[in-house]
Amino acid sequence: MGARAGGRGLELRLGSINLLLLIFFITSLFFNVYFFFFFFSYSSIFSLWPEPRWSQSAAEEAEAVAAISCSGHGRAFVDGIMINGRPSCECNTCYHGSDCSIPSLDCSADADSGNPLFLEPYWYRHAKGSAVVVAGWHRMGYDATGENFISVELEQHIRKLHRIVGNAVVDDRFIIFGAGSTQLLYALVHALSPHNSSSPASVVASIPYYPVYKMQVDLFNSKLAEWRGVTSSWVNESISSSSSSSSDGSMNNFIEFVTSPNNPDGLLKQSILGGSSVIYDYAYYWPHFTAIPAPSDHNVMIFSSSKLSGHASSRFGWALIKDEQVYKKAIYYMKLNTMGVSRDTQLRMLKIIKVILAEHGRKGDIFSFGYQTMRERWTKLNKVVSKSKRFSLQTIPSQYCNYFKTIRDPSPAYAWLKCERDEDQECDVVLKNAGIICREGSLFEADDRYVRLSLVKTQDDFDQLVQKMDALVSDHSSISSI
Numbered sequence: 001m002g003a004r005a006g007g008r009g010l011e012l013r014l015g016s017i018n019l020l021l022l023i024f025f026i027t028s029l030f031f032n033v034y035f036f037f038f039f040f041s042y043s044s045i046f047s048l049w050p051e052p053r054w055s056q057s058a059a060e061e062a063e064a065v066a067a068i069s070c071s072g073h074g075r076a077f078v079d080g081i082m083i084n085g086r087p088s089c090e091c092n093t094c095y096h097g098s099d100c101s102i103p104s105l106d107c108s109a110d111a112d113s114g115n116p117l118f119l120e121p122y123w124y125r126h127a128k129g130s131a132v133v134v135a136g137w138h139r140m141g142y143d144a145t146g147e148n149f150i151s152v153e154l155e156q157h158i159r160k161l162h163r164i165v166g167n168a169v170v171d172d173r174f175i176i177f178g179a180g181s182t183q184l185l186y187a188l189v190h191a192l193s194p195h196n197s198s199s200p201a202s203v204v205a206s207i208p209y210y211p212v213y214k215m216q217v218d219l220f221n222s223k224l225a226e227w228r229g230v231t232s233s234w235v236n237e238s239i240s241s242s243s244s245s246s247s248d249g250s251m252n253n254f255i256e257f258v259t260s261p262n263n264p265d266g267l268l269k270q271s272i273l274g275g276s277s278v279i280y281d282y283a284y285y286w287p288h289f290t291a292i293p294a295p296s297d298h299n300v301m302i303f304s305s306s307k308l309s310g311h312a313s314s315r316f317g318w319a320l321i322k323d324e325q326v327y328k329k330a331i332y333y334m335k336l337n338t339m340g341v342s343r344d345t346q347l348r349m350l351k352i353i354k355v356i357l358a359e360h361g362r363k364g365d366i367f368s369f370g371y372q373t374m375r376e377r378w379t380k381l382n383k384v385v386s387k388s389k390r391f392s393l394q395t396i397p398s399q400y401c402n403y404f405k406t407i408r409d410p411s412p413a414y415a416w417l418k419c420e421r422d423e424d425q426e427c428d429v430v431l432k433n434a435g436i437i438c439r440e441g442s443l444f445e446a447d448d449r450y451v452r453l454s455l456v457k458t459q460d461d462f463d464q465l466v467q468k469m470d471a472l473v474s475d476h477s478s479i480s481s482i
């Protein structure tokens with residue numbers, strides 16, 4: 001009897017302990033669920049979220065615009081022209097209609113500009129990682145995190161990018177940002193011009209050269225620098241002045257532009273005057289377009305996001321500068337010119353470079369994608385052009401690339417096409433008559449037997465170019481075989 005009563009007492013005690021445990025368990029579960037929703041949930045079922053979710057409507061708007069179909073021949077943007085309450089499709093060349101699905105008849109292939117849209121498919125694939133959310137209050141002031149209006153994070157990521165790609169020495173270099181490399185070209189001419197000289201610095205470049213160098217120097221018409229034409233015409237002077245004492249107006253007063261690989265012919269170039277004031281324009285010194293034989297180690301080297309990531313619209317470039325005095329003069333120029341580069345642009349470029357770095361070494365990294373695309377285009381165009389002797393293309397040697405760790409075939413940004421027939425003195429006219437818009441050689445101060453064909457535009461642009469070129473070449477082959 002006593003034992004039975006003792007047993008019931010034990011059962012009662014165990015029962016109340018179980019009840020306590022159950023209450024404890026339920027309470028703990030409740031608090032866990034409560035805090036989970038408080039911190040992580042996007043739902044406002046319990047009205048616990050303290051902040052309005054301000055990025056949601058912007059994200060929804062961006063997603064809705066990205067979902068607009070333009071038939072693969074165009075794209076819609078958030079800031080596009082509104083038709084029927086939504087942004088309209090912006091169609092590729094030779095396509096029209098509300099969804100860009102209608103091919104335009106009698107349309108010329110446009111191989112003129114260096115618009116780097118060949119990288120657009122890469123960023124479609126990386127839309128998620130490269131998206132940036134910017135609230136109205138984001139970094140409204142003039143300031144940035146670093147001195148001279150630059151983002152410290154962006155600067156560090158750019159240095160890291162150069163180390164990974166191996167295309168430029170970044171240690172002991174100052175860095176300056178510009179609104180595209182376009183702004184930096186003249187900033188560096190200004191910074192390298194001797195400010196205490198009685199005569200202006202002579203600015204030169206080698207044929208064929210990117211015409212903006214001359215156009216800027218002529219436009220700014222400064223007392224500090226003037227355009228003096230083609231580098232090769234000054235080589236003898238360079239040799240004689242190096243053996244005589246220098247004076248104002250001597251070779252010490254030259255600023256030489258070297259574009260490597262060159263726009264338009266895609267060849268790697270070096271300074272031919274060998275002076276100290278050389279501006280290396282490395283807009284295309286990325287593995288998409290050229291082998292990277294070694295990290296470049298020059299006093300002034302300019303790079304551009306336009307041809308690295310394809311973001312020409314962001315207007316972002318940078319220069320690596322060895323000499324502190326040159327750097328200070330360039331900074332002063334930038335301060336008075338634009339007070340640095342838009343902080344919004346710097347934010348976007350930071351994100352873009354972060355993606356490039358994160359993808360580095362993976363199967364789909366931007367340089368493999370860029371190289372494969374450009375290589376394929378170059379091979380296709382070569383095949384077509386080589387069907388006839390009427391035209392020829394520049395020869396670029398295959399070369400060991402330190403980035404890909406292998407010998408790599410050419411993949412230039414532009415074709416430098418020559419009309420070989422005596423009667424085709426104006427090659428651009430020959431192409432224009434065949435429905436191809438291109439850039440004539442004289443724009444680069446070369447012979448008009450040459451034209452530049454851009455290979456960096458959209459796939460549609462390239463396909464149309466190859467189609468028209470094929471027709472032109474086939475036409476000629478059939479005529480010459482009669």
Ligand SMILES: Cc1ncc(COP(=O)(O)O)c(C=O)c1O
Nearest residue numbers: 114180181182210263283304306
């Ligand atoms: C050789 C060269 N340098 C500089 C630029 C300017 O580039 P951005 O101002 O877009 O950086 C270009 C553009 O095509 C170029 O071809």
